[in-house]
Amino acid sequence: MTEAVAGCAAVLRGAAEQDWGAVKAGRLEWDCRATAFHIAEDLIAYAANLAGRAQDAYVPFEITLDEGADNAALVHVIESTGALLAAAVRTAPPGVRAFHPYPFRSADREGFAAMGVAEVLLHTHDVAEGLGVAYAPSEELAEAVLGLLFPHVQPGPAPWPTLLWATGRGELPGRTPVTEWRWSNNLVLPAERLTLTGVRPAAARDLRLGGDGGFTWIEGGPYEGTREAAGFLVKAYEAGVHRPEFGVFTLVRHEDGRAIGGIGFHGVPDEERRVEIGYDLVEGARGQGYATEAVRTLTRWALARDDVDTVIATVESANLPSQHVLGRAGFTRATVEEERTAHEEHGADSGLQLYYRRA
Template identity: 50%
Template sequence: MGTTGAEDVDAAIGLATAALRAVADRDWSVPAARSEWSCRDVVVHLAQDFAGYAAQLAGRVAEGYVPFEVVPEPGTAPDGLVRLVEATGGLLAAAVFRAPRDLRAWHPYGHADGDGFAAMGVVEALVHTRDVVAALGAPDWRPPGPLCARAVERLFPQAPRDRDPWRTLLWATGRSGLGDLPRLRAWRWYADPIRSGRLVLCELSPDLAADLHGGGEGGFAWAAGGPAEGTRFAGGLVEQAHEAGAYQPGWGVYVIVRASDRRAVGGIGFHAAPDADGAVEIGYDVVESARGRGHATEALRALAAWAFSRPEARVLRATVEHGNVASHTVVGRAGFRPVGSGDGNVRYELRRGELRPG
C-alpha cells in the first residue's frame, strides 16, 4: 500500500482546490455539511491546519503549537481562499518532504513524523472539501480510493480495511455509517498509538471517553458484546478527571484493538497519573467474546512497557479479586508479584526492570 508522503499531500491539495474552484461562484456563507461553520470558515480552517502542520515539522516542535494564526484579508473572495489553501498546502508538502526520518513533532493526538503529518493533511483536505462541496451542490464528489486508504492506514488503526476506502474515511471521521457500523458520535485519529504483536492500544481522549460512558461506541467498532461495562465506567472516570482539571494525557484509558480485524476487544488503563512515589494503579477488561486468547496479557505488557519508558513511573499496581483466576494468571505472566491481600482482593506490584516479555 505504501505510506503517505509529500506526493499524497500534493495530490490531495490538487483534488481539493479543483473541487473548491468548481463551486467558487456559489454562496460560501451557508453552513458546510454536518457543521456549524460556514463553507468559508471551513476553508480558512483548512489553510490554518496546513500552515500549522508545516510549522510543527519545520520548527521540530516538541510541545504545543507554534503560536501564530492564518487570517485572510477581509473581504477575500472564494477564489482567493482557494489560493490560500493551495499555498499553505504547498508549505505542508515541502515540510513533509524535508522532514528527517527520525523527526517527531507534537500534535494533541500523538507525536508524529513527516508521514503522519502528511496523512493528517490528506484527511483534512479530503473530508473538509467534501463538507464544503456537498453543501454547495456537489454531494457525489469523491477522491481516489488508494489516497484515502493510505491515510486511513496511517492514522486510523481502529478502522476496517475490507470496505471502500473513501466510505471508511467518512466513517472514521464521524460523517457517515459504514454498512453495519453506525455513524460515530465522536472520533479522533491516532498518530502514535501503542503497538504490540497482535494489538494496538488507542488512548481515549476526554470527549471519546464521555461518548463511551454515555452509551456510544467511543469511536470504535467493537467485537460482539462490547464494550464491557467496566470500560464504559473507566470512560466516566476519564470524563470526571478532565472536568476536575486532573486529567493527564497518557495516564488514562486505552481501548484494545485487535490488529487482524480492527475490532475493539477491551479496555486497559491507569486510575490516575503516578503519585509522588512513582506508583500508579492499572486495570483492564476484555469483552467476553474475545477472552481466552491472551489479549489481556499482551495489552498489559505493552502498556506497562510504555509506562516504564516514562521517568515518572517506578511501580505499577494491580488489584485482583481472590476468585478471578484468569486475571491472576494475566498479571503473573506479565511479572507482577503479590504483595498483600484484604477485602477479598489480592494486591500486586510490578517494579521497573521486572516486566516479563512475551
C-alpha cells in the first residue's frame, strides 16, 4: 500500500499545476480531479470497514474536500487515506473479515490491501492518461493484485499489461477485449468450529513448494493431500480455468486460529451438474469430527447453487474412517451399477468406492 500510494503521489504531484477538472481520466466518464478524489474515497472507506469490522454494509459516512483545496492538497488527502488503510491492514488480526460486496460480501486484510492497491494503481493510470503523463507501477504490485483479486484471470506475459487488460483498460495479444469485469475476493465458509478459507493462487503456490501458504498449522501440517490439491489449483490458474469458488479451502480452527487440514473440489461442475470433493486432516486433528463438519459445510454450500445437483466423493475401500465421515455427512454409497457407470463413463478409479449426496 505504501509503495502504491507513493508512486501515485509522485506522478500526480508532478502534474498538480494542470487543470484536472478539464479533462476526462482515461476511458472513464469522470474528470481527472473526480477520479483522484475517488481514490481517497475508496481508501478511507476500506480502512473504515476493516477497522470497524463492518459486516452488512459500508460504514455510513463520506469525506469532502475543503472549499478551495487545490490539486496538491488532494494528493495529500490520498497520502493520508492511504496511510490509514495501511494502518488498518497492519493492525487487523489474521482471519478478520469485513464487508465488501464483490463477490462473496466480505474480504480479509489481504483483500482490503489488494483492493486499495488496485484502486490506486488503476485510477492513477486513468488520471495520468488523461493528463498525458507517464505512469507504470512495479510489476510486483500488479502481480500481487492479480493473484489476490483476479484468480480467475490467466496470467499474461507481464502483470501490469495483464491487469490493464483484465479491467478493460488495454489489450493483450490473442485475448478478447474486456468490457465488463469484477474482482474476486476469496470465499470463506463458516462452520461450527472451523472456517473453510479459500486458498488464493499465491498461497497455493507456496503450499505446493513446501511452505505454509500463510497459515499457522498444527504440528505435522499441512498434509500431503493439501499440497497436492494446491498444485492442481496452481495449474488451473496458470491455464486460465480456475474458478475460485470451486477451489481449495484450508480448515482453520476457531479456538486457536490454526490450520488443521484442507478440503476442496476436484474441478467445476460437469455437464451432469456433478462436482467432486476431497479432503484431508493433519493427524493430530483426526477423530474429533472436524472432517465431518467440513464436508457438511462444503456440501451444503455446493448443493445450494443452481449449477450443482450432486456432490460425489471417492474413497479407498480400506479407508473406513473416511467412509464414516461421508456417512455422517449425509452421503450414500453408490450402487454397483452406479459405480460401474462412474468407472466407464467418467474415468473414476475402479479401486475406489463412490459416495454421493444429492440436492
